[in-house]
Structure formats: structure tokens, C-alpha cells
Amino acid sequence: MARSGKGNHVQYVWIPVIAALLAVPLGFMYVSWNKAGEGAGLYSRQWQPDAVFSYWNPGEFYRSVDTVQGVFSGEQCVQCHAAVTPGIVKDWRLSRHSTAAPGKKPVYCLSCHGDDHQDLHMPTPDVCAGCHAIQHSQFVDEKRYGFPSHALAMERAVDARHFVDKPKPEVTSCLQCHSVATKCDSCHTRHRFSAAEARRSEACITCHSGPPHPDDETFFASAHGKIYRQEGENWDWSKPLRKGNYKSPTCAYCHMAEGKHQVADKSIWKFGILEINPDTSANEVRRRAWIKVCSDCHEAGWSRDRLEELDTERKRAWRKLYEAEDLIKDLRSEELLYPAAGERPLYPVDVIEKLWPRERIGFYEGQASAFYNVSPIERDYFDMWYFDNLGAYKGAAHGAPNFVTAQHQKMDQALKSIKQQAKALRTAGEQERLYKERVDPSALWKQGEYTEYNKEHN
Amino acid sequence: MVTRLLLWCAMTLYVNASIQAGEGPEPATSGKLSNASCIDCHSKTDPSVVSDWEASAHSDSTAGKVGPRANCVDCHGNVHAGVAELARKDSRCITCHGGSDAPVNRSYFTSKHGIIFWLEKNDWDWSQPLSQANYRSPGCSYCHMHQGKHNVGKAIITQASITEDKTRVIESMQPVCQDCHSPRYISRLSENGERMLEIGRMKWREATNVIDRVRTEIPEADFQVIEQLSVTMKTHLTNLRLGIAHQSPDYQWWHGQPALDGDLLRIKGEVSRLRRERLIRAGE
Structure with a gap:
């Protein structure tokens, strides 16, 4: 009796094991099923995008126009758009994309948008990565530092419960800022795509302003910001964000030291949104990284x-x-x-x-x-x-x-x-x-x- | 062949000469200009500029100021050299329009247009006309006085009432925005903006409806908090409209929608608090 009883117990052990083995893939399947809806993110089956989302999250929502037919060369795009939308052509002409280095061809419209006017796309960071691989890999690498993050910004927006719950035209502005994850022109505005522009503090404040993150007000009120506002106009912004190149730091100088695109890799206090332990070993690494940046000008102990x-x-x-x-x-x-x-x-x-x-x-x-x-x-x-x-x-x-x-x-x-x-x-x-x-x-x-x-x- | 070449040269010279002559007679540039002397001359040389200005809100009178709200000299200065360049700059507009911290200006300066403008304004050639994307980013005058039209507030509709008017602004914006943006981009953003503003108006109407219903029920003396919240709510609705018009996510959102949510729930909260207090007192 005792032996057969023991045998029965062993048989039962498999039930939770099998259940656990099933639960994990079923859980993954449920999440991926949920993500396959009309919207985007974890709750994608519970909302429909507004038409304008195609510009803020082009990878998910952009569909080409079909009004103009034909496959065009770079010169043809420029020729036509100089008349149709002169602003973007003038911008492009001022950019490094149009002024190719000796022996190289200019980067024309079709490199990013495609050449078939009925199958155009809005460039995502992956498209920019075709040439700017280092910056893109740094940008993506930021994800491993978790929240807060530029690279995770779009996921954070669409997975927020109030974003899912509220009428979509009401929450469109969320996507405008959180699109920093889904396109590069939030900081390098189109069609100039200038690194010098993105180094300026103002480049950040379209999103980093307002009651929960008055980064603009606080920076401009600081000694750093005051020097920048007074003298920054005359600095050479083509220089890298490196020791000795700028008299006073800007947003990017500290948060993107040496031009690294892992913007929030030194985040200790997590946006101020929750209390954390500032002295964990991970945070000690971040503290040292901060002190290293400050030490470009200040004494480390200070x-x-x-x-x-x-x-x-x-x-x-x-x-x-x-x-x-x-x-x-x-x-x-x-x-x-x-x-x-x-x-x-x-x-x-x-x-x-x-x-x-x-x-x-x-x-x-x-x-x-x-x-x-x-x-x-x-x-x-x-x-x-x-x-x-x-x-x-x-x-x-x-x-x-x-x-x-x-x-x-x-x-x-x-x-x-x-x-x-x-x-x-x-x-x-x-x-x-x-x-x-x-x-x-x-x-x-x-x-x-x-x-x-x-x-x-x- | 030689005759033809000579003829071509002569024609070119003639055309060039007439273009220069087309600029009109040398203006009365000496001395300080007055509004009357500007209008006197320009109603002959550019009658549409004067009539457009007369049709604009700038020519109306306003309390505390003798004469029109904004006359020629107010924007252009009283020296003829560089008059257009001076008036095209945003600094000229914001002096009267509330200063740089006013929502109407902050909503612009926190937008991408405003940022680019702020960073590059000193490098631009301000003698260029306000059209054909001659400026990398639009300032106040580029949109509101596109192509130099002086009918400010009429070309792009700005007077739509925040609480009721459903005037479509898209038709007025299309000719301006299309210097840089595609027609589909312009219509999608404008239509989304109209839907976004309408949601703000729904919150406003919901609150107004609550206030109207309880006005007879709540004594006048207890109504102060509600009245104050109603005023604040209108400010937030204006912020939302400015955020949409100037493309500032900060004003659309933080100074707009969630702020309106807060006003609405506080109005409801105050009404339910007063009702509860009254019923408890009656129960005693």
C-alpha cells in the first residue's frame, strides 16, 4: 500500500511541472496576441489609432499616399519638391546629406523615403542606422538601463493606462514627445539633421518643459544655464561634447557626454517619480559616471x-x-x-x-x-x-x-x-x-x- | 546674328531697368516717420497693405491707447531704413502680446518651430519676403502675415471662440504650411487638432452644465470656489487651443488636457461636498 501510495504522489508531481511548462509559452502567446491589434503595445487590441499617429509612430502606422505615380531619381524628387514644398528642399540643401564628401554621392530623398511614390515610408531610427550605426546602436543600448529612457519612450506611452483609456485625439500630444523613440528628428530636426542643433539646450525643451519636468526653467535658472544663455550664441557648436570645448555644460554635455546616445544611462533618481536607494552598487557606478562628467570642470570631492x-x-x-x-x-x-x-x-x-x-x-x-x-x-x-x-x-x-x-x-x-x-x-x-x-x-x-x-x- | 544679340542685350537692359523702376520713387526717408505720413504715401504705393491693415484687429482702437492698437510705427519703427526687417522679427510682436512668458508666446517658443527660430534667428536674412520658406522656421509674422499681408488675424483664423466656435482653420492654414509640409500632413494635423480641441470643449461643457444645474441649489456665498475654478478652466482651454495652434505638446497636454481634467473633477468635488454638507446638516 505504502509503495503504491508513494508512486501516486510521484505521478502528481508532474501536474504542476506540466502546468508551469504550458503556462510560460501560453503567457508569451497571450502577450503577443494582445500586441497584434489595431493599436500598438500591450493593449493594442483595446484602441484604434488616430490618423495623425502615422507621423509620430511611422514604423507602426505610416501608410504611403497613392496620389502620385512613378519611380523617381534623387534629382527628380528635389526638382519637383523645390516647387511643391520649397522649405524641405532648402533645408536639405543646407544639410550634410546634400553636400557630399569628395568621391561620395549626396544622400537624396530616396535613401530614406524610397523611390516609389506610391510606396513611400517615413524614416524610423533603423533607416538612419544604415549610415549612423554607432549612434543608433548606442541609442538602442539605452534600453538596458530601463526607465526613464528615450529608446523605451514609445512603449511607455502606449502601455500607460490613461493613454489606452482616453480618446485618442486627446492623447496625441503624448506621442509627439514619446516619438523620440521612433524617429530621429525629435532632436535633429528635418531636413537639416544637424548635430550642432541637437547639442544646444533648446533642442530638448519642446518635450522637457512644463510642470512635471521643468528642465528648461531649472537649467536656465542655474549658473550653468545663465552662462549658456549669455555666451552660448558665440560658441562653436560643431565641436564634440568633450572636456574643454564648452565653457558651460548644456543638457547634452552632461546627459550625452562624449556624444553617447544612451541619454539616461546615469539616471539615479528615476525622474523623481519614486523613492530609490541611491547607494546600491548599480547606482554607485552611475554616481562615479556623474562625478567624472562634473570633474571636467569641478573638483571630484566637491x-x-x-x-x-x-x-x-x-x-x-x-x-x-x-x-x-x-x-x-x-x-x-x-x-x-x-x-x-x-x-x-x-x-x-x-x-x-x-x-x-x-x-x-x-x-x-x-x-x-x-x-x-x-x-x-x-x-x-x-x-x-x-x-x-x-x-x-x-x-x-x-x-x-x-x-x-x-x-x-x-x-x-x-x-x-x-x-x-x-x-x-x-x-x-x-x-x-x-x-x-x-x-x-x-x-x-x-x-x-x-x-x-x-x-x-x- | 549680331543684330539679334544686340536686340537681346537691349531687351535685358530694358527689363532690368523697368524692374528697378518698379520699386517706385525714392521714399521720404529723411526724418522721423509718423503713422499719418506712412499711410499718406503707402496708400498710393501699396494700397492693399493699407486696406489690409485697416481690416485687421491692429487698426481697431483699444482702451488705454490713443489711436489704433498697432499702427505702422509701432511695428516698423519711425526710421525708414530697415522697416520691413524690424517688423518681421518676433521680438516686435511679443512686446505687445504679453511678453515672452505669456502662454501665447511660450506655446510657440516651446514648439519645434520656436526652437529653430530661437537658435537660428540671428543668422537669417530678414530682408527676404515672408513666403517660399525663405526662413528655415516660421516666426509670428511668417504665418500670421504670410506673403506680407497685413490682415493679421484674418489670413490664419485666430479669433475662433474657444468654447463654441467650430470654424475650420485648416483652409486658412493650408497655403502657409504647404511651403514646407505636404497637404496630407497639414490636414491630418489640423483635423486631429480640431478633434483635440473639441474634447477640451466637452470637458468645459460638462463643467458648465454642472454649474448651471446647481446654481439655484447652492447659495451665492458658497459659489466662490466654483466660480474661480470655472475661470481657471477657461485659461486651460485657451492653453489647449494655443498648444494646438502653435504645435506645443507641453501646452496641449500639461497646461491643457490633464489641467482641464483637474478643473472638472474639482468643480464636481466642490458641488458634491456642498450638497453633502447641506444634507448632513438637514439630517441633524
């Missing part, structure tokens, strides 16, 4: 001190953020948020939420996507975390102390207001419990033109 000041500022910011976050999480567990998750519109993409409505609070619960259809106190925390805190981080990292002070004052005010609101919510909730009657806000929150449009359109 540079290390500045980095430590950044860590101190971050810890100070996170103490404030956790205090606010804990308060709101307490309100959630005591069912005091108003309106609560079930009383306001659900995010269409979130299947689990339909069964168990739950407020998303903090980075790990995905609050970065929960900035609409939430109660005011949650949104206030979002603003404190995403605008006040991230702005403080940029100020501290770029050397703009006044900006840091101003942002911390905003955080203090936000925290104070959150505490007051929490107190009021608690009082109101307790009174309702006393009378055993909840004043239901859901009719107001679940109705309305945009709210209802968003339910049907994403």
Missing part, C-alpha cells in the same frame, strides 16, 4: 558633495510625500474617500476594477494614470507628487536652489491642504455613519458629456 545634496533633498521630499500618501491610504481603508472608487467612472481598460473598485494611490498602484475621475484630495496628491515634487527634483539636480525652495513651499502648502481635507472628510463620513445614510454622489460623477463620451471612445 561634485560628490553636490550629488549627496541631491539625495538629501530627495529624502526630504519623500518624507512629505509619504505623509500625504499615508493619510489618503488611511482614508481609503476607512472608506472615507468621497466619491469612492465605485461612485465615479471606472477606467475602461481595467477589468479587475469592474469587480473590485479600488482607488489607485501612489506609484506602485499606478496613480500616474489616475489623474482624472478621482476625488479632489487624490488629485491634490497627484499634483503634489507629479508637479511640485518632480519640479523640486529638477531644480535640485540642475543646480537651481531658489526653484527647489519654491517647490518645497508648494509641497508644504499641498500637505497642509490635504490634512485639512482629510479632517473634513473624516468628520463628514463619521456624521453619515451616525445617521446611517450615505449621500450618494455617483449621479453627478458618472454623468456628463465628456465622461460619457470617454466611456464609448478610447
